[in-house]
Amino acid sequence: MALLELSNISKHFGAIHAVNDVSLSLQAGEVTGLMGDNGAGKSTLVKMIAGNFRPSHGTMRMAGAELILHRPVDARRHGIEIVHQDLALCDNLTAAANVFLGRELRIGFGPFGILDYAAMYKRAGQIFAELKSETRPRDLVKQMSGGQRQAVAIARTMLSQARIVLMDEPTAAISVRQVAEVLNLIRHLRDQGLAVILISHRMPDVFSVADRVIVMRRGRKVADKRIAESSPEEVTGLITGAIEQA
Amino acid sequence: MLFKKDLSLLVLILVVGTIVAIINPRFLSLINIANTANLIGLFGMFSIGMAFVIITGGIELSVGSMFALLGVIFIDLLVNHGMSWPLAMLLMILAGTALGWLHGYLVTDMRLQPFVVTLCGLLIYRGIARYYTNDGTAGFEFGMNFPALEWLTTGRAFGVVPHSFIVFILLAVIMGIVLHKSVFGRYLFAVGKNEEAARYSGIRTHRIIIAAYVISGALCGLSAIYLAMYTRSISPASHGSFYELYAIAAAVLGGCSLRGGEGSILGVVLGAILLQVLQNLVNLLGIPSSLNFAVIGGVILIGVLADQQIVRRREQLKLAKT
Structure with missing residues (x-):
C-alpha cells in the first residue's frame, strides 16, 4: 500500500x-x-x-x-515534515530553539511549564551529530552559514x-x-x-x-x-x- | 550577548550615579533614593508591558492617554459613586486589559498597523477623558482618605522602600520568568522576528500578539491606579502626556529592537532606572528643568552610540583574530 x-x-x-x-x-x-x-x-x-x-x-x-x-x-x-524553500527559521533564536519551535520540551505541567533548555540543547546536539553537521545547538541562527541553517531546518524533521x-x-x-x-x-x-x-x-x-x-x-x-x-x-x-x- | 548589553547599561547607570553623587552628595541621601525609587516603580510598571509589545514588533502609543482616561474614571468611581476601592481597582485593570485586547485584535485580525491603532487610541482615549470630566480636573475632595489604598499605592515599607518599587520588582521577576523561561516567551520572540516561520511551526501567532497587548493593557491599568494615587488629581488634558515615550525609551535602552524579536526584562528594568536617575540628575545638578527632556535624550543618544561603537570594535577585533 x-x-x-x-x-x-x-x-x-x-x-x-x-x-x-x-x-x-x-x-x-x-x-x-x-x-x-x-x-x-x-x-x-x-x-x-x-x-x-x-x-x-x-x-x-x-x-x-x-x-x-x-x-x-x-x-x-x-x-509529515517539510523543509521550506526559505527555511522558515527565526534568526534571533538559537539552533536548538528553532529545531524545537512549536514543540518545545517543558518542565512542569499545564500553563506553568517552563522551557527545558538542557534537554533541548542535548537532543538538538544529538540530531546534529546524527546528521554529521557542525551546527552547535546554542549558536544563534543569524550567525550561521547556509549549510548550517539547512541542517537546522532538516533537524526539525527528525524530532518526531x-x-x-x-x-x-x-x-x-x-x-x-x-x-x-x-x-x-x-x-x-x-x-x-x-x-x-x-x-x-x-x-x-x-x-x-x-x-x-x-x-x-x-x-x-x-x-x-x-x-x-x-x-x-x-x-x-x-x-x-x-x-x-x- | 544579551547580558553584555545589560552590563553596559548597568555600568552607565553607575557612572552617571557616581558623577551626580560627587557633584551633589544629596543624590545619595535616603530620601532622594527613596523618591527616585518610587518614580522608577511608577514608570517601570508599564515599561514592562511596553517591552512585551515591542518584542512582537509592534508599539503601544496610547499608554499615556490610557492613564488619563482610566485615572479619571477611577477617581470618579471612588469619589462620586462611592465604590469600594478593590472593586474600582479590579475594574480599571480589567478595562486596561480590554483596551489592550482591542488593540491586539485590530492589529492581528484586522491587520492594521500597530502605530496607527495605538496612535488613534492616544487621541481617542484622552478625548474621552476630557469629555468625561468636562475638561475639568478630577481629584479627591479635601479630607477624603483611603488609608488601605494609599498604603498599597503610596506607602513605604520600613518608611523607606516605596511599595510602587516593590510591586515593580515583583512584576519584573514574574514577567522575566514568563519572557525568558516560558514557552509563551519563546513564541513571543519567534513571532516578533519571523511571523511566517512561527506560523509554519504551528504557533498561533495571532493569539501570541494579542496576549502581548493584553499584558501591556493590564499593566497600564495597574499603573493608572498607582499614578492616580501618586498625583491625587488628574487633569485629563495633560495627565500622563508623553509617558509612552518613557516606556519606549526604557525598552529600547534595555535592548528591545523596534523591529521585534529582541529584548530582555532586566534590560527594561535597568532602562527605567537610568531614565529616572537622569531625571534626578537634572534636578540635583541645578540644570534648568526646561532642559529635562534634552538631557535625557542626549544621554540616551550618547549611550546608544557608545554601545554601538563598542560592539563594532569588538566585532572588528574578533575578525582580526581569525
Whole structure:
C-alpha cells in the first residue's frame, strides 16, 4: 500500500490554476524528485501535503486512510515534515530553539511549564551529530552559514517519528561541499524508511539521490518515471515542454 | 550577548550615579533614593508591558492617554459613586486589559498597523477623558482618605522602600520568568522576528500578539491606579502626556529592537532606572528643568552610540583574530 496517495489534486487561487488534477503515490524508503520550471506548481503541491493549503479538489490518503489537513500542525501530527524553500527559521533564536519551535520540551505541567533548555540543547546536539553537521545547538541562527541553517531546518524533521519529508529546494543557496552533505542527509532519511520528496532545479542532485522523478509543467503532472528509466535530457525536455509527456 | 548589553547599561547607570553623587552628595541621601525609587516603580510598571509589545514588533502609543482616561474614571468611581476601592481597582485593570485586547485584535485580525491603532487610541482615549470630566480636573475632595489604598499605592515599607518599587520588582521577576523561561516567551520572540516561520511551526501567532497587548493593557491599568494615587488629581488634558515615550525609551535602552524579536526584562528594568536617575540628575545638578527632556535624550543618544561603537570594535577585533 502506498504511504501517501494523491488523487486528482487541484489548487485554484481565483483564476490561477496552480495545481491541476495531479495524482501520485509515494512509497516508504523512496526518494522522489519533483521537478519543473518556475511556476509549475511544485511548491504549491508540496504545501498542500504539508497542510499549509487545502486542496480545491481531490483527495489525499495516507496509508489508506483519508487525510484532511487544516493547518501545518495537523500534517506534523501525521508524520509529515517539510523543509521550506526559505527555511522558515527565526534568526534571533538559537539552533536548538528553532529545531524545537512549536514543540518545545517543558518542565512542569499545564500553563506553568517552563522551557527545558538542557534537554533541548542535548537532543538538538544529538540530531546534529546524527546528521554529521557542525551546527552547535546554542549558536544563534543569524550567525550561521547556509549549510548550517539547512541542517537546522532538516533537524526539525527528525524530532518526531516522521514518515514523509518534503524538501523544497534544499540545495539552492549553499556551497558545493554543503550540497554533498545535504544529499547524504536525504539518503540517510531514505535508509531509515521515510518517503522523501525532493523539489530541486538541479538535475545532478536529483539524478544522484532520487529513485523516481515526477515532472510538473503549468500545474499538471507530465511525467512519473523511475530515474533509471529516464535521463537528464528527457527530464529537461519535459520541463520546457519540448517533450509533451512521458 | 544579551547580558553584555545589560552590563553596559548597568555600568552607565553607575557612572552617571557616581558623577551626580560627587557633584551633589544629596543624590545619595535616603530620601532622594527613596523618591527616585518610587518614580522608577511608577514608570517601570508599564515599561514592562511596553517591552512585551515591542518584542512582537509592534508599539503601544496610547499608554499615556490610557492613564488619563482610566485615572479619571477611577477617581470618579471612588469619589462620586462611592465604590469600594478593590472593586474600582479590579475594574480599571480589567478595562486596561480590554483596551489592550482591542488593540491586539485590530492589529492581528484586522491587520492594521500597530502605530496607527495605538496612535488613534492616544487621541481617542484622552478625548474621552476630557469629555468625561468636562475638561475639568478630577481629584479627591479635601479630607477624603483611603488609608488601605494609599498604603498599597503610596506607602513605604520600613518608611523607606516605596511599595510602587516593590510591586515593580515583583512584576519584573514574574514577567522575566514568563519572557525568558516560558514557552509563551519563546513564541513571543519567534513571532516578533519571523511571523511566517512561527506560523509554519504551528504557533498561533495571532493569539501570541494579542496576549502581548493584553499584558501591556493590564499593566497600564495597574499603573493608572498607582499614578492616580501618586498625583491625587488628574487633569485629563495633560495627565500622563508623553509617558509612552518613557516606556519606549526604557525598552529600547534595555535592548528591545523596534523591529521585534529582541529584548530582555532586566534590560527594561535597568532602562527605567537610568531614565529616572537622569531625571534626578537634572534636578540635583541645578540644570534648568526646561532642559529635562534634552538631557535625557542626549544621554540616551550618547549611550546608544557608545554601545554601538563598542560592539563594532569588538566585532572588528574578533575578525582580526581569525
